[in-house]
Structure formats: structure tokens, C-alpha cells
């Protein structure tokens with residue numbers, strides 16, 4: 001299986017300290033998985049804060065969550081799932097050397113990611129308009145609980161950190177698009193796009209948990 | 219295979235070149251070839267240089283603290299300055315010195331060599347990790363200039379959210395430094411899994427590498443929590459998000475959980491690599507196979523795991539629930555088991571060995587003595603009822619200095635002397651080495667042993683003044699610290715001297731058996747110009763050295779394929 | 787072993803379809819007021835199934851080196867340790883001193 005570059009006749013990307021391309025590919029992917037572990041744990045810290053606070057103040061979470069718009073949250077879930085699909089399709093296309101289709105899928109992924117951010121932007125603006133800010137700037141009194149701000153602090157931290165990851169993801173996918181256009185990734189060497197895909201799916205997975213935990217408290 | 223050109227793979231012996239002309243040191247020239255190198259050996263030296271620098275900065279601050287403590291009242295600095303200086307001393311020693319010390323400096327240099335690889339799995343990431351470290355250090359410097367920090371290295375809330383000092387930039391520095399640490403961890407794990415040479419099975423991995431493996435696991439599992447902790451702390455200060463702020467219904471004890479979920483495992487990031495060095499030293503200088511290879515290897519992993527279950531022993535008087543205090547105290551004792559296993563195995567290795575008291579071995583013996591004190595007092599303060607009395611006293615200060623300095627720093631020095639010939643190609647002066655080890659050992663005990671006594675009598679930690687009763691012991695401790703400082707200066711002088719005037723080192727001056735000694739001193743640019751095939755374990759002292767490995771090399775076309783790959 | 791897996795089109799599409807269906811389900815169950823602990827359990831269970839589907843079929847863990855799965859699960863294990871032990875404190879703050 002090891003002779004991809006020979007098969008396609010494309011330029012080798014093998015670095016000198018690896019024996020062959022498979023070893024290099026496996027190593028990169030393994031490294032990426034370990035990196036994802038650190039991501040899970042970093043977000044995990046926020047989940048822990050969430051769990052502790054929810055166990056302390058279940059009523060607060062119930063009341064405050066009513067302010068969040070389930071429809072927008074659900075739409076964003078669908079959007080992100082869609083983007084996970086498109087990036088998986090992009091990788092598949094590149095593995096099959098259908099570079100053109102691959103690029104289109106990558107661009108579609110960026111489009112969906114941007115949609116997610118735009119929806120998030122409107123959600124944030126709506127909250128800010130009511131005076132629902134994270135921290136001491138909070139001034140909304142529509143929630144009959146004196147710790148409402150704590151819920152929204154957690155909400156903003158979680159969605160904010162997630163949003164930053166979405167933006168980073170857009171950057172990475174954009175970079176992959178450029179690479180694909182330059183012909184630098186193809187069936188013989190697609191490690192970067194594979195790893196970008198892993199990163200992007202993780203961003204999706206985190207949202208899969210954020211959605212019910214934040215929006216669907218009944 | 220990647221290039222199917224006609225080549226014959228030949229397996230044969232490769233005699234080591236003594237005092238080679240071409241080494242990694244002269245492969246490229248100029249400052250840029252160092253600052254932007256992707257060679258793991260050079261990056262290791264960059265780290266070694268950086269941590270040494272910060273060790274001396276942190277050490278000077280410590281001497282300042284000790285000087286203030288010469289008299290019961292104010293001597294040279296006021297209370298606020300004292301608070302800032304011990305915070306800086308602690309933060310620099312922890313985040314800029316001890317966490318990167320052994321793994322990023324010695325580990326970077328020797329991990330690939332010990333498994334016969336040409337480099338770590340991700341050389342550019344390795345370089346990035348050093349630059350990120352420097353960037354984090356600059357941030358720390360910035361926060362020192364703009365008002366310093368006076369919270370202690372632990373940044374406990376609510377004080378850290380209220381003090382007027384630059385906590386935000388310091389926590390940012392910590393965030394960045396954590397990232398650097400994570401990159402090193404990822405690199406090491408992948409390298410150990412994927413780049414071992416033929417014949418170098420897990421059971422033939424030197425114990426130093428097992429310890430680095432365990433350390434890397436802790437680094438990747440714990441450090442992200444530090445990142446989110448300091449992020450939350452920064453947000454608490456900037457926005458007032460109220461998660462840790464009691465006035466907004468938040469919980470400062472939760473901050474301590476977050477902080478120690480990282481920082482207790484982090485003390486194993488500091489000490490586990492030291493264990494690895496000690497295993498190498500004791501086996502080599504006893505000329506004996508290590509006793510209980512698997513017990514030592516697996517106990518590192520056990521420590522890494524158990525280390526995640528005990529963080530609350532730092533919080534016995536914080537107001538956490540009684541239940542959790544009891545559980546944490548109970549679990550803490552378990553850490554003693556794998557640690558004890560190691561110590562017994564080291565002692566058993568020395569039994570009936572032919573012990574050679576070279577400088578590295580002297581450090582290893584000092585380690586056994588000092589770390590055992592540090593470790594056993596750790597078990598004592600892990601006992602809930604004892605801790606309640608000793609918490610926040612000098613007993614704690616003495617304990618963690620015995621572990622961190624008596625343990626990690628001493629092992630680092632042992633490793634530094636052990637590998638100095640390999641890294642630099644020069645021998646240090648053995649006599650001065652031994653004398654200095656003696657000075658450091660004695661003065662270290664002078665500095666910190668009295669602190670156990672003071673602590674048990676109630677001298678609180680983090681105070682710039684004290685009741686008259688303690689003056690004698692404090693002065694004794696301060697004098698000890700001056701001698702300690704002197705010891706380090708002597709070491710600096712003779713090590714730097716050896717760089718220029720030291721005798722040339724042979725490839726294997728200690729007759730050790732692990733793979734890094736089968737390369738020339740200093741090693742070639744790519745460590746080995748062939749793929750080593752390993753035939754024996756790293757501690758098989760009963761086997762002749764020349765039988766330890768063979769090499770596979772492509773006999774034809776070697777040069778051209780190398781060159782081709784370089785260009786891609 | 788090689789882990790260059792190329793997913794079939796139908797796998798990718800059906801996984802995405804399942805994810806969308808589960809998203810609908812998780813919203814739909816909130817329309818029936820399931821009593822207290824169970825609503826959270828249901829919501830989390832659905833999320834776990836979805837996450838597992840993404841990890842297995844989009845992130846290729848199903849075809850990949852098993853060790854990558856272990857690594858990934860390790861992160862979850864340590865999170866559970868973190869929450870679990872912290873809850874030992876936060877849930878029992880008021881329990882007070884045992885009397886002897």
C-alpha cells in the first residue's frame with residue numbers, strides 16, 4: 001500500500017526522518033488525535049463548570065435557558081452537521097483525485113461555517129440588545145433569579161470558545177482550499193486536509209453537546 | 219517504500235567515529251541556524267540555555283527573599299515587594315524553569331537518539347514550541363514591568379481578581395507557556411509510538427523514555443485544564459463573569475479545584491522525568507542491569523494516573539466538603555506505592571554492583587537521599603489531620619523544595635553531567651564536579667532542613683517578617699542559600715570552561731549501553747547515518763558493547779536520495 | 787496496517803441523515819415534558835449517539851488504528867474523573883463534620 005506517490009507520480013512530501021509515507025501519515029494523524037484530546041479537555045473544563053453550577057442551581061438553568069432561541073440553535077446544529085458532511089465529502093473527493101469537486105466541497109464547508117457564525121452573531125446581538133452581557137455589564141431583569149448572570153457567563157464562555165474554534169476552522173479550511181488549488185494535495189498526499197477534517201468534526205461534536213445542554217432545558 | 223530505486227539494504231556494523239569532523243554543532247553556522255533550527259539536538263540546547271537563564275533569575279530572586287528573612291522585621295524590602303518577589307520566584311521556577319527543564323532540554327536532545335530516530339516526529343512543531351515558550355516568557359516579563367504579580371504562583375481567587383497588579387498578562391503568559399508544553403508532549407508521544415528503530419521494542423526502551431512518555435501523557439491531559447482555568451480567571455478579571463467570585467454567587471473553591479486539577483499532575487510533570495534520569499545513572503554507574511525494569515517503567519504510568527486523583531490534598535483547609543477531604547487524603551497515600559517501588563528498585567540495582575562514584579552518580583545518590591525526604595514528608599502532609607496543622611507553613615515550603623530542588627534539580631544536574639560529553643563533545647572536570655556536588659548537597663540541606671523545624675513550630679509561609687524565636691534558624695537557612703548560590707556559580711564556571719578547554723570526550727565515556735552512546739560525541743547532524751537495529755536491552759551490561767546494535771543502510775544511492783528528500 | 791480509508795458516498799450520506807434525524811428527535815422530546823432526571827439523560831444519550839456517529843464514520847475511527855479510539859476515549863475518562871471527584875466536594879458541602 002505504501003507507494004502512493006509512485007502511483008500518482010506526484011512530488012514526494014516525505015520528510016527525511018520518516019521511513020515511508022505511511023509512517024508519516026500515521027504519525028501526523030496520531031498527533032492530531034492527541035491534539036484533539038487536549039481540545040476535548042479544554043472544553044471539558046467549561047463543561048465541568050456547567051455541571052457544577054447546574055447541580056447547584058437547577059432552577060436558574062431552567063429559567064435562563066428560556067431566553068435562548070431553540071429554533072436558531074437547532075438551525076445551527078443542522079448547519080454544522082451539513083458542514084461535517086461537506087468536509088467529509090471533500091476529503092473523499094481528494095482521495096479519489098477529483099480535486100475540482102474537492103475544492104467545491106471545501107468552499108461549501110466554509111459557506112456553512114460562515115452561516116453558523118452569522119446566526120450566532122444575530123443571537124449575540126439580540127442578547128446584547130436586552131442587556132444580557134457576560135459579567136458585570138449584565139443589566140437584564142427579565143429573569144427572576146439573582147444569579148442569571150452566571151448562567152450567561154457560562155453560556156458566553158462556551159459558545160464564545162466554540163465560536164473561536166469555528167473561525168480557526170474557517171481559516172484552516174480556507175488554507176486547504178488554496179493548497180488544493182495549487183495542486184499540493186491529492187490522493188498521494190492528503191494529510192493536511194484529513195487533519196483539518198478531524199479538527200472540524202470535533203468542533204461539530206462539541207456543538208452537538210452544547211445544543212441540548214444550553215438550549216433544550218425543560 | 220517511498221522510492222523504489224535499485225538499492226540494496228545491507229545490515230552491518232557501523233564503527234563509531236571518535237571525535238568526528240562533522241557534527242550537529244558545525245553542520246550549519248550562524249545565530250539564525252540556531253534560532254530557526256529544526257534539529258532536535260539544537261532545540262534541546264536552546265531550551266537548556268533558556269531554562270538555565272531563568273533558573274539563575276529565579277535563583278537571584280530567591281536569594282533576595284532569603285536576605286530579607288535575615289532579620290525578624292523589615293530588612294531590605296517591604297511587605298508588598300516581598301509578595302511580588304516570591305510570586306515571581308515561584309512562577310518563574312515553575313512555569314519557565316522546571317516544567318520545560320528535563321523534558322524539553324535533555325528529553326528533546328536524547329529521546330530521538332535513544333530510539334535511533336533522526337528527529338522527533340514533528341520537527342517544526344518542536345521549534346514552534348520553543349518560540350512559543352520564548353513568547354510566553356516575554357509576556358511574563360511584560361507583566362513584571364507593568365506592575366508584577368503578588369498573588370503567589372497559584373493565583374488564588376478572590377484575591378487575584380482584586381489585586382491591582384498585572385494578573386491578566388501573567389495568566390496569559392501561563393496560557394502560552396502551557397501551549398508550548400502541550401506541543402512537546404504531543405511530539406514525544408508520537409515519536410515514541412511511531413519512530414522507534416527496528417529491534418527497539420517497548421521492552422527495550424530506556425527507562426528515561428518511559429518516564430518521558432508518562433510525563434507527556436500528563437502534559438496533554440492536564441495542561442488543557444490549566445489553559446481553561448487561566449482563561450476563566452482572566453475573564454473574571456476583565457469582565458467579572460462571576461464564576462469564581464463569591465460576591466456574585468460564584469465559588470472560589472471551584473477555582474482551586476480547577477487550578478489543582480492541573481497543578482497536582484504538574485508536580486509529576488516535574489518529578490517523573492527526574493526518575494527516568496536516575497534510572498539511567500544508577501544502572502550505568504553500578505555496571506548492572508536495572509532491577510525490576512517493568513516495575514519501574516509501569517510505575518511511571520501508575521504515578522501519572524494516580525496523580526490525577528489526589529489534587530484536593532492542596533485544599534484541605536479551603537472549605538471543600540469533609541467527604542472530599544477524606545477521599546483525597548486516602549487516595550494520596552496511593553501515590554506513595556509506585557514511588558516506593560522505584561526507590562526500592564534503584565537501591566536493589568546498586569546492591570552488589572560495581573559502583574563508580576563519578577559526579578553523575580553522586581547526584582543520583584543525593585537524589586535518593588533528598589527525594590526520599592521530600593517524598594516521605596509529602597505522605598505526612600497528605601494525611602488530613604497533620605495537614606490541617608502544617609498547611610501554609612514553612613513545613614510545606616521545605617517539603618516542596620526537597621521534591622523540586624532536591625529531586626528534580628539534582629537529577630537534572632546528574633543528567634547534565636552524564637550527557638555533557640555527548641552533547642558538547644568535551645569532558646567536564648571530574649574533581650570540580652564532585653566538589654561542587656558536595657557543596658550543593660550540604661548547602662541545600664542547610665537551607666531547607668531548618669525550614670521543616672520552623673514550619674512544625676508554626677512559621678507561616680509567604681511572610682516577610684516573623685517572631686524573634688525563629689531568627690537563628692532563618693539566618694542559618696539564609697547562609698545555606700548563599701553557599702548554594704555559590705555552588706551553582708562554580709558549576710557554571712567549570713562547565714563553560716570545559717566547553718573551550720575540556721579534554722575531548724570519547725563516544726562512550728561511561729561504558730553505558732543505551733543507544734545514544736553508540737553515536738559519536740558530539741553526534742552527527744542526523745544522529746545516525748544509518749538505521750540502527752537494536753539487539754540488546756539498554757541495561758545489559760553483561761553483553762559487550764559492540765554487540766549492541768547493527769545498522770541498516772542503503773548502500774547505493776544514499777547521498778542522492780538524501781539530497782532529493784532535502785529539496786522537497 | 788494502512789488506514790487510508792475512503793468512505794463510500796452512501797455511508798457519508800446516511801450518517802448525515804441519521805444525525806439530522808437525531809437532531810430532530812432531541813428537539814422533539816422536549817415537547818413532551820419528561821420528568822426531571824430523565825429529560826437530561828435522554829438529551830445526553832442522544833448527543834452521545836450523535837457524537838459517536840461523527841467520531842466513528844466521519845472521523846473514521848471505525849476503520850482506523852484502534853489506538854486512536856483509545857486515545858480519544860482517554861480524554862473522556864479524565865473528564866469524568868475531573869467532574870466526578872469535584873462533585874464529591876460541591877454536592878456535599880453542607881454535610882458538615884461527622885460527630886464521633
Ligand code: HEM
Nearest residue numbers: 277280283304305308311316370371622623679680681699
Ligand atoms: C536557590 C534555591 C532556592 C531558594 C533559596 C528558594 C527560596 C524560596 C523562598 C524563600 C520562598 C518563599 C517562601 C515563602 O515566603 O512562602 C520560596 C518559594 C517558592 N519556591 Fe523557592 N527557592 C529556591 C529554589 C526553588 C526551585 C528550584 C523551585 C522550583 C523549581 C522553587 C519553587 C518555589 C515555589 C513554587 C515557591 C512558592 C511561591 C509561592 O508561594 O507562590 N524554588 N522559595
Ligand SMILES: [Cu+2]
Nearest residue numbers: 482529531532
Ligand atoms: Cu499535590
